[in-house]
Amino acid sequence: FKAVTGQDGSWSVKMNSMKAGGPFKMILEGENKITLQDILIGDVWFCSGQSNMALPMERLKEAYPEVIENDDFPWIRNFFVPTKASLSGESSDLPRGRWMPATQSNILSFGGTSYFFARKLFQEYKIPIGIINSSVGGTPIEAWMSREAFVGNIDQLKKIDTFRDSVFLNNYQKSAKSNLLARSVNQLPVVDLGLAGPLKWTNPDFDASGWRKFWMPGYWADQGLRNINGIFYFRKELQIPTEMSAKQAKLYLGRIIDSDSVFLNGKFIGNTTYQYPPRRYVIPQGLLMPGKNILIVKVVSNSGKGGFVPDKNYTLQVSDEKIDLKGAWSYEVGYAQPKQNQGFSGNAELPIVAQNEPTGLFNTMVSPATRFAIKGFLWYQGESNTGDAKAYGQLLGALIKDWRNKWKQGDLPFIYAQLPNFMEANYLPEESSWAEFRQSQLEALSVPNTGMAVTIDEGEWNDIHPLNKKDVGERLALWASHLAYGNEDIIYSGPIYKSNSINNSELTINFDYNSELVVKGKGPLKGFALAGADKVFHWVNARIVGNSVVITIPKEFKPAFIRYAWADNPDRANLYNKSGLPGSPFEAEVE
Structure with a gap:
């Protein structure tokens, strides 16, 4: 191959498709000579979105210890695009990074969703799989779209x-x-009482006998102290057996809203600066003493409901021995934050x-990659857009069209994760912005060559970053096997709403991908609700008949709308197919 460099020093070579395999080396000769080693020929997937696509395997290591310990797949490669945003126009190159093989020392840095996606494809097809992971937590879909995607939107273009x-x-x-x-x-000025006195509150000798009582885990707003943010100190006296003392220990403090610093016997152990990461700290050898030990957790809460998230791991662990940290603690307020906007107006x-503005991330983290041939797109995003589901449906379709136009490879497969279950469950039918959002994602399947992995059974009510990324990645890989690799012999989707019809007093609901509908677990089929023209929904009895769901319409009730799994956290939903894939939530008018 030959190429001539432009005045700016850039050049390119287009190669025909080659047989998958490797490793190969590439020799570049000009005025100098450069040799690139360990090159693989395979399929590259562009994986993008926000934090649930970026979430690294390091955050999942307690959930998948055998994977971390045993996996060794040098033919799976990951290029993690460093975060960079710009509003000034499209960049010519991605931020500096490097391809990393999925060997044991590197796996922790891979995004969990994309790793399990690539792992599944590699195990199935035995070809090199490359991942370009271009994701940034907390970002809206608009930031990932080009200027051309907003043509017709005068306000956004301006x-x-x-x-x-x-x-x-x-x-x-x-x-x-x-x-x-x-x-x-x-x-x-902020005056932290915990630091202001002659004896700091982190000192084990400080007299905390007058502190408030607290039951760990939980939120102080639920334990007698409402409408307050600021700096808080939590204290626990631990009795450590002699056999556990003086050894290195692991401290698990679940998840804390917002940031925290941890002290044991007056010594600083570590800190976490924002709410989402799991709190995992290492207590160095020699610090745990036999008998009485004082653990202090200093929490800074900026807004909303602060505290310790329930249903997480709160333990102190030495080898196989564990001490449960749940239960009675004490706490005191070091600083009460003034109400927002207090002290100024306007x-x-x-x-x-x-990175939160239209085109801000497309310019730097997408546009430079459009020059490279890829197999398809993987998308896990939406939490930052749940406030406007209707707009998101239009934006997602626009993004798919935009990216396909930019890559100029036709209708490349675009596979995305529907948002999982999240927040508290509600026993009664409810209105839900997350359910509306999932409906907008469902409707995007009308775009050709798209696939959606349903994940309403893989979330956590108390964590917007659920740990089960293996099932999510593998469900996305099922769609890829069908759309990108032409596998027609697999069941790649759970039931997707198709149509409904009324016959006498029964409403029949038909589905696509309806291979052997089943009820997961014991008990009746749940999660279906009917409403009249007033859109007041009521649970209804439903049953599986063949490959359809049949609802007996209550007497003297004229149904106008049907919903399934319509909630932030649809924990009642149990419609699956024989392959264990869940049905998608939906809302439809009764025909």
């Missing part, structure tokens, strides 16, 4: 073009930061965060 003006943007940012500084000047401008 905003995009305005922010491309570097002079305007720099002046705006300076003004906004000045306003924030002016606000902070008008506020009283609607001052806030600084622009490029």
